[in-house]
Amino acid sequence: MIEAGDEVVSEAEVVDEEIPCVRVRRGTLPDKIDRLEPKERQGLTVVITGNGKGKTTSALGMAVRACGHGQRVCIIQFMKGDLYAGEWDGVRQLTGVELHTTGKGFCGIQGNPYPFSEHRDNAHDALDLAREKMASGKFDLVILDEINNALKLKLVDLEPVLELLRSKPALLHLVLTGRDAHPEVVELADTVSEVNEIKHAYRKGIEPQPGIDY
Amino acid sequence: MIEAGDEVVSEAEVVDEEIPCVRVRRGTLPDKIDRLEPKERQGLTVVITGNGKGKTTSALGMAVRACGHGQRVCIIQFMKGDLYAGEWDGVRQLTGVELHTTGKGFCGIQGNPYPFSEHRDNAHDALDLAREKMASGKFDLVILDEINNALKLKLVDLEPVLELLRSKPALLHLVLTGRDAHPEVVELADTVSEVNEIKHAYRKGIEPQPGIDY
Numbered sequence: 001m002i003e004a005g006d007e008v009v010s011e012a013e014v015v016d017e018e019i020p021c022v023r024v025r026r027g028t029l030p031d032k033i034d035r036l037e038p039k040e041r042q043g044l045t046v047v048i049t050g051n052g053k054g055k056t057t058s059a060l061g062m063a064v065r066a067c068g069h070g071q072r073v074c075i076i077q078f079m080k081g082d083l084y085a086g087e088w089d090g091v092r093q094l095t096g097v098e099l100h101t102t103g104k105g106f107c108g109i110q111g112n113p114y115p116f117s118e119h120r121d122n123a124h125d126a127l128d129l130a131r132e133k134m135a136s137g138k139f140d141l142v143i144l145d146e147i148n149n150a151l152k153l154k155l156v157d158l159e160p161v162l163e164l165l166r167s168k169p170a171l172l173h174l175v176l177t178g179r180d181a182h183p184e185v186v187e188l189a190d191t192v193s194e195v196n197e198i199k200h201a202y203r204k205g206i207e208p209q210p211g212i213d214y
Numbered sequence: 215m216i217e218a219g220d221e222v223v224s225e226a227e228v229v230d231e232e233i234p235c236v237r238v239r240r241g242t243l244p245d246k247i248d249r250l251e252p253k254e255r256q257g258l259t260v261v262i263t264g265n266g267k268g269k270t271t272s273a274l275g276m277a278v279r280a281c282g283h284g285q286r287v288c289i290i291q292f293m294k295g296d297l298y299a300g301e302w303d304g305v306r307q308l309t310g311v312e313l314h315t316t317g318k319g320f321c322g323i324q325g326n327p328y329p330f331s332e333h334r335d336n337a338h339d340a341l342d343l344a345r346e347k348m349a350s351g352k353f354d355l356v357i358l359d360e361i362n363n364a365l366k367l368k369l370v371d372l373e374p375v376l377e378l379l380r381s382k383p384a385l386l387h388l389v390l391t392g393r394d395a396h397p398e399v400v401e402l403a404d405t406v407s408e409v410n411e412i413k414h415a416y417r418k419g420i421e422p423q424p425g426i427d428y
């Protein structure tokens with residue numbers, strides 16, 4: 001086993017038991033690897049909004065990170081369910097992570113055949129599921145993917161969403177994604193990022209690509 | 215097995231073989247689940263930059279997604295290596311994903327004991343590793359985490375990074391993360407998102423929390 005601080009001058013792959021993969025050809029590894037441990041554990045409410053690519057993927061990345069800490073994760077995808085996405089199979093490989101698709105696609109998008117009432121029923125069921133999972137005590141991280149969008153499209157009402165945020169167990173992390181996050185949701189959150197599109201491949205006619213876009 | 219279009223009225227968890235987890239209490243599942251397949255496969259260059267939370271996590275989410283499609287992924291973390299992060303263990307659970315930490319922490323950050331020259335040596339090694347992995351033909355997605363930052367801090371020079379982008383194999387997806395992406399890197403990319411901080415928990419004195427922040 002390679003110790004931190006060891007000199008490693010090798011062309012070969014250096015795999016440490018403590019670190020998944022470390023490769024340094026010249027110089028040394030860091031003298032030590034620190035581990036943060038907050039004095040106080042606190043469950044955060046995180047909102048990832050904006051019109052750019054990287055909101056759902058960011059939430060999925062937090063699932064990977066949480067999983068590495070041995071935490072249990074529940075992902076509830078609002079509206080999604082009619083179009084296959086790689087994460088449906090990707091998260092199967094992560095221990096302690098479950099994913100629920102609860103919808104019939106993006107309401108109001110051209111070609112979507114379902115009436116508003118069906119989208120709304122599904123979104124209400126998703127909200128019930130969220131409430132139940134959050135209160136179950138079984139999870140460290142609950143991700144409500146596209147809930148901001150569902151709120152904007154009036155598939156769910158503001159008050160029950162705010163009530164969900166207010167009733168969050170203290171140690172539970174809650175992540176809400178989707179465009180157009182409501183200002184009152186932003187107000188209640190601890191960390192909020194807005195992902196803005198600078199460029200997107202589809203604008204030059206490139207179709208969505210597996211692994212990146214879905 | 216539940217078929218798309220089936221009516222599902224149950225309080226029980228409904229798990230479909232095709233979908234990781236579907237739960238609908240009222241109404242129906244979507245009539246069908248579509249699968250996108252682009253007419254032309256194309257490897258994209260994606261840049262995730264900005265000062266907000268959700269850049270590395272977004273790249274990790276793309277790794278999950280790619281993994282779900284059976285793609286092979288190589289993640290090279292520039293500068294990181296001195297501070298444990300949950301993703302080091304999280305990605306171990308993903309088939310076909312490897313992760314390399316190549317650094318000694320963020321250069322110039324208070325308390326970091328290593329001289330600039332060591333950070334620069336490590337970043338150069340990371341760049342060599344990136345070149346090798348990209349050319350190996352073994353990966354569908356290569357993630358260069360914090361490379362924008364390394365470039366901004368002059369740990370690597372602009373020209374070799376641009377050369378890396380220009381020499382990208384046509385079908386390989388390449389993701390570059392980190393603050394302050396260089397305009398010429400942005401110019402060469404297909405999709406670019408800027409993640410802006412609206413709020414961050416640390417501003418109200420909350421320490422970084424495992425599963426969310428690291």
